Each structure stands twice: as C-alpha cells, then as structure tokens.
Amino acid sequence: MAEPDKPVQAEKKAPAVSPPQLIMPLLLSSSPHIANAVESRQLMRNVLISLAPVTIFGVALFGIPALLNVLVSIAGAVLAEAAFRRITGQDIRIGDLSAAVTGLIFALILPPSTPLWMTFLGAVFSVVVAKEFFGGLGANIFNPALIGRAFVLMSFPAALTCWTNPRIFFEKTGEMLEAASTASLDGITSATPLNIIKMGNTIADVGIGFTALGLSPSADYLSTIKTLFLGFRSGCIGESSILLILAGMVFLLITQTIDWRAPAAMGAAVLVVSPLLEMDPLFGLLSGGVAFGAVFMATDYVTAPLTGKGKLIFGFGAGLITVLIRKWGSYPEGVTYGILIMNALTPFLNQLLPKKYGFVPKKKTPPAGSGASAKGGTQ
Numbered sequence: 001m002a003e004p005d006k007p008v009q010a011e012k013k014a015p016a017v018s019p020p021q022l023i024m025p026l027l028l029s030s031s032p033h034i035a036n037a038v039e040s041r042q043l044m045r046n047v048l049i050s051l052a053p054v055t056i057f058g059v060a061l062f063g064i065p066a067l068l069n070v071l072v073s074i075a076g077a078v079l080a081e082a083a084f085r086r087i088t089g090q091d092i093r094i095g096d097l098s099a100a101v102t103g104l105i106f107a108l109i110l111p112p113s114t115p116l117w118m119t120f121l122g123a124v125f126s127v128v129v130a131k132e133f134f135g136g137l138g139a140n141i142f143n144p145a146l147i148g149r150a151f152v153l154m155s156f157p158a159a160l161t162c163w164t165n166p167r168i169f170f171e172k173t174g175e176m177l178e179a180a181s182t183a184s185l186d187g188i189t190s191a192t193p194l195n196i197i198k199m200g201n202t203i204a205d206v207g208i209g210f211t212a213l214g215l216s217p218s219a220d221y222l223s224t225i226k227t228l229f230l231g232f233r234s235g236c237i238g239e240s241s242i243l244l245i246l247a248g249m250v251f252l253l254i255t256q257t258i259d260w261r262a263p264a265a266m267g268a269a270v271l272v273v274s275p276l277l278e279m280d281p282l283f284g285l286l287s288g289g290v291a292f293g294a295v296f297m298a299t300d301y302v303t304a305p306l307t308g309k310g311k312l313i314f315g316f317g318a319g320l321i322t323v324l325i326r327k328w329g330s331y332p333e334g335v336t337y338g339i340l341i342m343n344a345l346t347p348f349l350n351q352l353l354p355k356k357y358g359f360v361p362k363k364k365t366p367p368a369g370s371g372a373s374a375k376g377g378t379q
Contacts, residue, residue, distance in 0.1 A: 040137065043301075044097035046257040050248035051104055051296065057244055058237035061166045062112035066237045070107040072116045076123030077103030084132045098137050102126050105145040105296055108238025109289060109336075110152075113164045122152040142343045143303050146336050153336070163192050163234040165213060192234045193287040198332035203283055228286040239289040249295040258299040261308055262315035266294040269319025277327045290322060293335040303343045310349040318342045 059067045081099040082092050094100075103123050110119060126148030134140040153160045191199070193206045207219035207227075216227040227233060231241025239245075252258040270290055274281040284290065298304060298315055305314050318338040325334025 040096045040098065043257055044101050046252060046255050047101050047296070048097065048104065050251045050257075051101075051108065051238070053244040053247055054238040054241060054292070055104065055108065057231060057241050058108065058112070061231070061240060062164055062237060065164070066112040068116060069110060069112060069114055069119045069237065070104065072119050073107035073110075073123045074100055074103035076120040077106065077127045080124040080127045081132065084128050085136075088132075090136070093137070096137065099127055102131070102144045102148075105238075106148045109145065109149050109236050109292070111160060111163055111235075112237050113162050114152075114159055118152055118156055118159055122148040125151050138302055140302055141346075142340055143297050143300050146297060146340050146343075149336055150340065163195070165234055166215070166232055166240070192332070193228065193283070194326065194332035197283075198326075203280060206283075225282060225286060228283070233287075236289060236292075239292040242286050242291050245291045245295055252295070252299075258295070259308075259311055261311035262298040262304055262318075263294040265312045265315030266290065266298055266319040266322075267315075269316045270323055273320055273323045277323065279323065279327065284323065284326065288326075288333045289335040290319070293318070293322075293339055297339055298342075303346060305346050305349040307350070307354070310346075310352075313349055314342045314346065317345065 055070060059070070077099045078094050082094050085092050103126075106123050106126050107119065110122075126144040129151075130142055130144040130147035131137065131140045149160075196206050196209065197203070203221065203224060204219065207216060207221070207224035210216035210224060210227050210233070211219045215232040216223045229242045231243065233240055249258070249263065253260060267285060267290065270285050271281040274284045294315065298318055305311050318335075318341075321338035321341055322334040325337060326332060
C-alpha cells in the first residue's frame, strides 16, 4: 500500500544580508599612479648630475654673479618649500630634491646679471605658487621654474633683458674687450644672438660681434655656428653650451630618467618650421634656450603628456610656438611660453590619447588556408 503524499515544506531562504558598509572613505591622489622601484629622489639626483656640467660652465663663463644666483635660487626654493609645508602642517620633504632641481633650473634660465633679490623672489614664487599651491610634487599643472621666470620677466622686464658679455678664455682678452668697448659693434655684442637678429641684423653680424670680443677666430658662418654650439656667447647662465646640454641629455637617456620623444620633436619643429618663415634653422636650434628647454623642461614628468604620441605632439607644439614668437613676438625668445602653453594642453592630450595600462594587443594570425606559418613565413 502506497504511503500518502507528504506535504511539501517550503524551502527556507537564508535571510538577506545587507552589503557591508564602506568604512574607509575613497581617497584620490594626484598622478602619476604607476608603481616603480625608482624613487623620486633618485630621478632628481640624476637631473642634478646632468645639470652639473652646464652649471659649472655657466659659472666659468659669467663669473661670481652667476654662482651667487645659482646658490641664492637653490636656497630660496628649498627654504620656501620647507617653510610653506611647515606652516600648512604637511611633511617637510626637501629630501626628495625636487625643490633643489627647481631652484637650479630657475637660476640657469636667468641672465647672470639678475639682482639676487629678484632671483630669490622668483625661486620662492616657483615653489610656493606654481607647485605647492596646486598640491605639491606631482600635482602642479605648469613647470614651476618656467612659471617663476615668466613671473620675474613680467614684473621686472628691464632686469631680465640685460645681458652680460661672457668672460673669454683666449689670449689678449683684455685688449679685445677694450677695443670692442669703443667700437660701433658694442651695442650689438652686448646682446644675445637672438637679440641681434631681432634688431634687424643678420647672422654675419653675430659672427662679427663674436670676433670683436675674441669669442670666435672668424666671422664666417661655420665659425659662428661652432661658437654657438660650444657656448661662448651672451645669454642665460645655463643655456649657452649646446655640447654640454647634449651630454646631459645622453646621461638622462642612459639612466632612463627622460624620454627622447619630446626633445626630439621640439628640435625637429624648430628645424622644419624655421625655413618656412625665412629663418635659419640651425641658428635657431643652437641659439637661445631651445636645447635647454627641450632636454630639462619639456621632459618634466608631471607637466608633460603620459603617452608617446602625446609627448611628440607636446614637443612639436612647444617648438612651433617658440619659432612663431621669435618671428612675430615682441620678445626675441619664446621657449618659456611655448612650453607653458603646451603644459596647459597636457590634460587634453592625455584624454585624447589615453594610455591603456595592462592592455596587451592581440597578435595578428594569418587566415586559415593561407599557407603561412604563425611567424609569417611560408613552409
């Protein structure tokens, strides 16, 4: 006899458990978010090492005023960062050397005759306003040293456009300088090569000025270019010697401190655009601050794009703007504003050309039946 059906009991469901509440708030920090074994201190130390040759050369070229400006600028930047972070209750992080790098770069893009109090003020502005006001290292939008220079240039244009003749390493230097002081070229030779061109003169006039001061053995084009390359000319403290700047770039590339794209693109822009505007491309590349800006400021981690294509666009844009300012601007030089304008475009370039971290592109495989091997060859 079959047993009667047992009543079906309803299946008990486990009581719903509410999701755990988020205890810790979500914290957002500024870029970069890439973990690497290399510390910021090591990177900054590499930059300081690469800047040592141009700094020593600048001091030898312009004397004690250049040395004092370098020391005052570094001291102002370091002290300003420490004081600001102490006042705002933050950790003092002068040990990462970023303030020292900012102070040194700021000094090297100043004329050697800059009054020391202006140098100190500009260094403080560079660190406090251009970096710490934005959140400190890694959060600033613009290159701090260039912001400091732009601030001093706009506030004291006369002091920042007064140039010093370099000290000479040749024989009979005193006699040549005395002769040049009474010559009609005195107004030209006391200016930078870019100033000479801006005043309506030619590269030949630059060579004549070099010869009058004993900076070059001849006034011909090749001798003038050689003098510019070696760095025996008026200008900012650290922008003179292209040879030493390139040596610093090689060191930074070997130590993988910088990427080659932005400097290469910036130099290429000057070489390509200058002839289109009837300007000498080689003279434009070797005179002024193109080389220094391309190597030491267009490669800044924080204010330059993250992607390779972005770096190329950034460098080319900075070079293009530099040439346009040199051609039609009221100032003979445009590196400062060329890089700063591209700094403002960096967030847009990062969104336009995003970098996909952890993404591995798929390898293309040959279609079935094509007879090609996986390596692309035929059997």
